[in-house]
Amino acid sequence: MSAYPSAEQLVDLFNWASPGMVVTDAEGRVVLANKAARQLLPDATAPGGPLAAALGVEDYAALLAARTTVENREVPFQNAEFGQGYANLGFGEVDGAVHGFWALRPTTTHPTPSPEPAPGEATTASAWIARVDAPDPAYTPVGEDAVPLLQAYYDHCPVAIHLIEEDGTVAHANWKDIAIVGATEKPDSYVGHHIRHIYADKEIVEDFLGRWDEDAPIIDFRADFLNKGERVPVVIFSTANVEGGTLKNTRCFVFPDNEPTRRRDRVTALDLSF
Secondary structure, three states, X not given: OOOOOOHHHHHHHHHHOOOEEEXXXXXXXXXXXXXXXXXXXXXOOOOOOEHXXXXXXXXXXXXXXXXXXXXXXXXEOOOOOOOEEEEEEXXXXXXXXXXXXXXXXXXXXXXXXXXXXXXXXXXXXXXXXXXXXXXXXXXOOOOHHHHHHHHHHHHHOOOEEEEEOOOOEEEEEOHHHXXXXXXXXXXXXXXXXXXXXXXXXXXXXXXXXXXXXXXXXXXXXXXXXXXXXXXXXXXXXXXXXXXXXXXXXXXXXXXXXXXXXXOOOOOOOOOOOO
16 A cells, blocks of 8 residues: 555645545534535535435445445435436544545536537536636635544545656555556555556547646546556546646546446547547
């Protein structure tokens, strides 16, 4: 297992991630919720909010008792434009208390990057990231006092997370990300190396590298990773932490694809007849 990202990176990751990130207590009530989660569930993500109930996760107590990992459970959101999506959930302890660690992603009609949708089409990925990036006076960013919970999130939420540096090197990857690319036995064969080695379609990662430099988001994008030569269908939500025009690191979240046989998304450099 690689070292945690720095406290600064974990705080940035949580506050400005493109998927919803939520920590709940043993009763399924909110302890921490990031800005994206508040866009999806503005009422249920206030401190103490009944997240599990709002998502229709009626078996939360049973899941917690068995420490069951949940991936790609279809759930409703309280957002008029993005009313449906998926939840991933894992459990772990912080200071002896069990917590739930959630990753929430909305479904969209058109990923970004992708060809522009027809005028008037809603639920596009570009509309989602515009919501995440818009000012929200009701959201108070977490600080470094939240780091123990954020480290536990990194360790227990079943969503792949990696941070890529300006030169394309994977600086940090959590256990799920390391597992998706088949590097559990040898994490250092992946962490510390260039990200291009895990993409099945090299044109996609080369396109992404340029987008990260320009602070352009990659949202709800279906691609294939490589796990010991085998294609693994994934859904990518990625934004860039850019300061002074320089990429400090990416904020990449990678979900196992709930529709693995669906056609992979394309970028301009690829043959659209694929």
